[in-house]
Amino acid sequence: MPELPEVETIARTLRPHVQGCVITNAQLLRATSQHPLSLPLEHLRGCRIAEVGRRGKLLLLQLDASNAENAAVRGCKDLRLAVHLRMTGRLMTYTPQTAPGPHTRCVFDLDVPASQVGTQKENAGAHAGHASTVQVKDAEDQLKGTAPDIHEGPRRLFFDDVRAFGLVLAGTPDIFDRWPFWSELGPEPLTLTPKNFAKSLTGRKSAIKAVLLDQKILAGVGNIYADESLFAAGIDPRRKAADLTRVQMDTLLKALQDVLLLSISQCGSSIRDYKDADGNAGAFQNTFAVYGRGGQPCKKCGRPLEKARVAGRGTVYCSQCQR
């Protein structure tokens, strides 16, 4: 389940495969995988992928529409494609001959301008810890989800999503502004100050875990990092947010930032589906203190970890170490 560290990892690993590429064709294969506010994906033909970024759990492709085929889109400033991977979304590039799989929701055919080929190789090599050349997988690799081929030139970007919870939204800034999820998205936890974090908690009667999961308060925190940071901070996930002392709030924000940064350094956590854009799994799941460890001994005190439902989510915590 991609949360902030996983989406950050995907952005970093996808960048060398798609940045600078021109979208020659874009198809939506499942209507509900596109947000109703979105421009038709076909309008993106001729756009160049200028940047690959992230905001909260959203993956953002910044598009250069100078040469867009569609007249309504051509020349648009700040044209963007947002991808929310939700539970099982995945973005990977493949050879141009690769057919969409049963769970492929969108297909983007990409071409690499001749001037870009050398640059792409350099970009790919610049990403530490991953293969150093442009990789495009073939159909067989798609099924395996591993062992990418080395390939240059045209490629396809697939948005695969087994559970079809994910969605794409292509639009100009005014379209994004009409998307409540976007316009109300809270601050990035990694750059949030203790003062502003404390401000956002005051007066909140709901459980601290519910507050951490609320994307209007913090962008990018999901179930894994909420549980892990609350354990690291020694705070009971069911406690009312407003009841935390200022010291506890500061401790929690620091714990959350440490956990997120550590996970990013390990290329995220892989539970079942998650893979980065190179098809590699993350490693942070091996570091989990509580998530998915209900009933197992607490790594601090050895008592069995408790399981509960908080904010409608499965929650694991230590009744001894978290108060």
Place this chain on the structure above:
DNA sequence: TCCTCCCTGTTC
């Protein structure tokens, strides 16, 4: 502020 639904593969 909390609950239900969406969706499908995996596990029990």
Place this chain on the structure above:
DNA sequence: GAACAGGGAGGA
């Protein structure tokens, strides 16, 4: 064959 995983929308 039911329970479970869960982010976010929408309704109670």
